[in-house]
Amino acid sequence: MRAFVPLAGGLLASLSSAQVLVDFQVAEPPPVPNSGQQCTMLILERTFGNSYGDPEIVEYSPPTDCGAVGSWAAVTLNFTVTSNGTQYDRLGIFTFQNTEIWRTSTPEPTTDGIIWTYTKDVTRYIPLFDKPGTFILELDNIVTSTDTGQYATTLYATFYASSGEYPTAGQSNMIVPISTMLNNTSDEASVPPAFSLNVTLPQNTVEIYAELYASGNGDEEFWYYNTADEYLGYLPPGTTYGGGPFREVRLLVDGQVAGVAFPYAVIFTGGINPAVWRPITSYGAIDLPTYFLDLTPFAPVFADGLPHNVTLDVASAETNHTLNQNWYVSGLLQVVTDPSGKQTTGSITAYDAQPYAITETTASIGGADVNITVKAQRSLKIEATIVSGSGTTNNVVFQQSMDFTNTQYYLDDANTQNVAQISSGSIISTHNGVSVLTDNFDYPLYINFSALVDNDTVTSYYTTFDHSYNRQLVPAPFILGSDISERQQTAGYLTLLTTGLVTANGTSNNTFSYIDTRGNTYDRDVNAAYDVITYDEQSGSLATTPLPTFPLASNAQFIPGARLPGGRVCA
Ligand SMILES: *[C@@H]1O[C@H](CO)[C@@H](O)[C@H](O)[C@H]1NC(C)=O
Ligand SMILES: *[C@@H]1O[C@H](CO)[C@@H](O)[C@H](O)[C@H]1NC(C)=O
Ligand SMILES: *[C@@H]1O[C@H](CO)[C@@H](O)[C@H](O)[C@H]1NC(C)=O
Ligand SMILES: *[C@@H]1O[C@H](CO)[C@@H](O)[C@H](O)[C@H]1NC(C)=O
Ligand SMILES: *[C@@H]1O[C@H](CO)[C@@H](O)[C@H](O)[C@H]1NC(C)=O
Ligand SMILES: *[C@@H]1O[C@H](CO)[C@@H](O)[C@H](O)[C@H]1NC(C)=O
Numbered sequence: 001m002r003a004f005v006p007l008a009g010g011l012l013a014s015l016s017s018a019q020v021l022v023d024f025q026v027a028e029p030p031p032v033p034n035s036g037q038q039c040t041m042l043i044l045e046r047t048f049g050n051s052y053g054d055p056e057i058v059e060y061s062p063p064t065d066c067g068a069v070g071s072w073a074a075v076t077l078n079f080t081v082t083s084n085g086t087q088y089d090r091l092g093i094f095t096f097q098n099t100e101i102w103r104t105s106t107p108e109p110t111t112d113g114i115i116w117t118y119t120k121d122v123t124r125y126i127p128l129f130d131k132p133g134t135f136i137l138e139l140d141n142i143v144t145s146t147d148t149g150q151y152a153t154t155l156y157a158t159f160y161a162s163s164g165e166y167p168t169a170g171q172s173n174m175i176v177p178i179s180t181m182l183n184n185t186s187d188e189a190s191v192p193p194a195f196s197l198n199v200t201l202p203q204n205t206v207e208i209y210a211e212l213y214a215s216g217n218g219d220e221e222f223w224y225y226n227t228a229d230e231y232l233g234y235l236p237p238g239t240t241y242g243g244g245p246f247r248e249v250r251l252l253v254d255g256q257v258a259g260v261a262f263p264y265a266v267i268f269t270g271g272i273n274p275a276v277w278r279p280i281t282s283y284g285a286i287d288l289p290t291y292f293l294d295l296t297p298f299a300p301v302f303a304d305g306l307p308h309n310v311t312l313d314v315a316s317a318e319t320n321h322t323l324n325q326n327w328y329v330s331g332l333l334q335v336v337t338d339p340s341g342k343q344t345t346g347s348i349t350a351y352d353a354q355p356y357a358i359t360e361t362t363a364s365i366g367g368a369d370v371n372i373t374v375k376a377q378r379s380l381k382i383e384a385t386i387v388s389g390s391g392t393t394n395n396v397v398f399q400q401s402m403d404f405t406n407t408q409y410y411l412d413d414a415n416t417q418n419v420a421q422i423s424s425g426s427i428i429s430t431h432n433g434v435s436v437l438t439d440n441f442d443y444p445l446y447i448n449f450s451a452l453v454d455n456d457t458v459t460s461y462y463t464t465f466d467h468s469y470n471r472q473l474v475p476a477p478f479i480l481g482s483d484i485s486e487r488q489q490t491a492g493y494l495t496l497l498t499t500g501l502v503t504a505n506g507t508s509n510n511t512f513s514y515i516d517t518r519g520n521t522y523d524r525d526v527n528a529a530y531d532v533i534t535y536d537e538q539s540g541s542l543a544t545t546p547l548p549t550f551p552l553a554s555n556a557q558f559i560p561g562a563r564l565p566g567g568r569v570c571a
């Protein structure tokens with residue numbers, strides 16, 4: 001099925017009144033049954049005004065009218081938000097049963113108002129949804145006389161009954177959080193310093209798959225623009241932060257590295273030029289990617305039934321691996337237990353992992369240029385033999401091979417600030433020779449920033465972004481795998497006058513392609529220019545609902561300002 005929205009220039013004259021802007025992140029519609037019984041329940045409804053440290057906390061009970069509890073074929077969350085006025089982008093964290101299940105951020109509103117809806121597949125969290133518990137949405141917002149936007153949110157969950165055609169979704173036996181376990185806030189930890197907690201698993205644990213959430217915030221929001229400490233002094237003061245651009249999220253068990261993630265650089269909608277992320281947000285801004293590791297080699301370690309120290313941290317390529325404040329991290333373990341109930345035995349038979357990635361920092365400095373390259377390489381291989389209480393033997397091999405290169409070009413006394421970063425890798429885990437977890441990823445990121453005018457009355461710059469998310473991912477043998485190729489190319493101008501008025505414009509071109517291990521497909525090409533959708537085409541088996549018809553946007557180009565590397569603010 002195809003739909004096409006042509007440039008509707010002729011409509012301009014007839015639309016004189018203000019228009020609500022429909023924001024969205026390009027993504028596949030969740031691969032859910034398209035027939036059969038479904039039940040939708042309201043999880044929460046809340047307007048986040050001055051909501052700092054004041055999350056929405058509600059009690060959840062599973063629906064009983066959509067087949068046996070937990071027997072569902074799929075579960076989705078549908079989050080709809082409106083906001084009117086001027087406001088910064090905010091982080092939103094959904095915590096359920098002390099486990100983070102969705103990290104999001106908000107598009108910035110316009111004076112004529114915005115609305116967005118995102119439907120997220122949470123089928124892999126059925127072991128949480130099949131029992132009552134506390135659901136928390138923390139969305140820390142601050143309303144002032146100038147930042148007037150509140151975020152009015154509604155969250156529904158939809159449960160899809162299983163059937164002959166749509167069987168019960170694959171699932172683990174239990175999900176164990178790696179979180180702060182607090183009941184009155186969202187449960188992510190702020191690092192540095194490293195976060196650790198004691199985790200106790202059942203003695204009959206035979207497989208463990210970890211999922212990690214991680215995002216750079218504050219002085220780490222533009223981590224890919226942070227400069228190696230040894231060269232920071234060559235740049236004009238305030239250009240950017242130190243700590244360099246390499247970031248590795250590590251998971252340790254009893255002090256030993258069990259696996260690592262090279263994060264995708266999510267650009268929030270207030271980043272560098274907010275106008276280019278409107279109405280199409282940067283990829284990942286509404287649904288931040290997460291990272292998966294096979295911790296099955298550690299099953300015999302946890303099988304003693306005693307507490308083990310699980311640590312999450314983020315390391316840089318600096319000599320002492322330090323970085324700035326802060327990263328928010330959390331995680332969860334999908335645990336598979338043996339039906340015998342008897343204790344798992346076995347051991348790690350080969351462990352080849354360095355505590356930190358191998359890194360190299362070089363620079364070429366001359367004239368008005370400072371060019372700095374940071375490279376990192378990570379190899380890890382852990383082998384183990386796991387013997388279940390039922391007597392089956394599982395020979396596990398978990399391997400990671402990842403590469404990172406970031407070159408920053410500060411030219412013309414840093415009037416030009418370009419970054420070229422490629423993070424790529426291959427993660428594979430086999431159980432008795434059969435592949436159970438794979439993650440082949442490639443995340444090229446190119447940003448060019450050029451100051452055009454910078455004097456007492458005017459600051460203006462032009463930026464271009466070319467950012468891709470190419471990822472072939474199977475998170476665990478019981479979780480649907482997918483192959484996504486996404487590319488976003490954006491460009492725009494931002495001008496700040498001494499009067500405080502910020503005006504900006506931008507264009508955004510997006511190509512997105514999805515295929516999953518059940519054969520579902522989805523493709524979408526969508527472009528925006530100056531807040532208006534100029535081209536929109538979709539196809540594939542998941543393209544079952546027509547594309548929205550986008551109203552012509554308001555001419556509201558007023559933005560609260562833009563955040564830049566180094567804590568600079570254009571506002
Ligand atoms: C999500 O909720 C919105 C608002 O209630 C509704 O219009 C939309 O149809 C829902 N979408 C899905 C996929 O459930
Ligand atoms: C924004 O305005 C719309 C339309 O008037 C309204 O329905 C919605 O509740 C408003 N949202 C907020 C957060 O004020
Ligand atoms: C959260 O609530 C659970 C269940 O009531 C309790 O066991 C746990 O101690 C609480 N956590 C904290 C940090 O208070
Ligand atoms: C949340 O609970 C923790 C532990 O019980 C307590 O220390 C903290 O003050 C509480 N925070 C809020 C915002 O109520
Ligand atoms: C885990 O180990 C680290 C040192 O590696 C220590 O600082 C931390 O307190 C330990 N955490 C727990 C929960 O025991
Ligand atoms: C973690 O468990 C160990 C025992 O394995 C215990 O010594 C330590 O005190 C525990 N730490 C915390 C913070 O509970």
Ligand SMILES: *[C@@H]1O[C@H](CO)[C@@H](O)[C@H](O)[C@H]1NC(C)=O
Binds near residue numbers: 322
């Ligand atoms: C890390 O190194 C930097 C630069 O040498 C130094 O300023 C900082 O104090 C060190 N931090 C730690 C935790 O050792």
Ligand SMILES: *[C@@H]1O[C@H](CO)[C@@H](O)[C@H](O)[C@H]1NC(C)=O
Binds near residue numbers: 365367409
């Ligand atoms: C820095 O990189 C730019 C762009 O590749 C190049 O033109 C310039 O010559 C380089 N400067 C130095 C000092 O290497």
Ligand SMILES: *[C@@H]1O[C@H](CO)[C@@H](O)[C@H](O)[C@H]1NC(C)=O
Binds near residue numbers: 453456458
């Ligand atoms: C700043 O630059 C603008 C645009 O080039 C120019 O019109 C204006 O006169 C300049 N102002 C000052 C104080 O130099």
Ligand SMILES: *[C@@H]1O[C@H](CO)[C@@H](O)[C@H](O)[C@H]1NC(C)=O
Binds near residue numbers: 447448465466
């Ligand atoms: C950035 O500039 C370089 C050098 O001029 C160019 O090769 C590259 O295509 C530009 N990238 C983007 C995203 O505009």
Ligand SMILES: *[C@@H]1O[C@H](CO)[C@@H](O)[C@H](O)[C@H]1NC(C)=O
Binds near residue numbers: 508509527
């Ligand atoms: C987006 O595509 C349009 C039409 O092909 C083109 O004019 C524009 O330059 C592109 N914008 C970016 C940022 O690549």
Ligand SMILES: *[C@@H]1O[C@H](CO)[C@@H](O)[C@H](O)[C@H]1NC(C)=O
Binds near residue numbers: 494504505
């Ligand atoms: C975008 O902004 C730049 C710089 O202010 C301006 O020259 C250009 O005309 C604007 N483009 C559109 C289509 O408004």
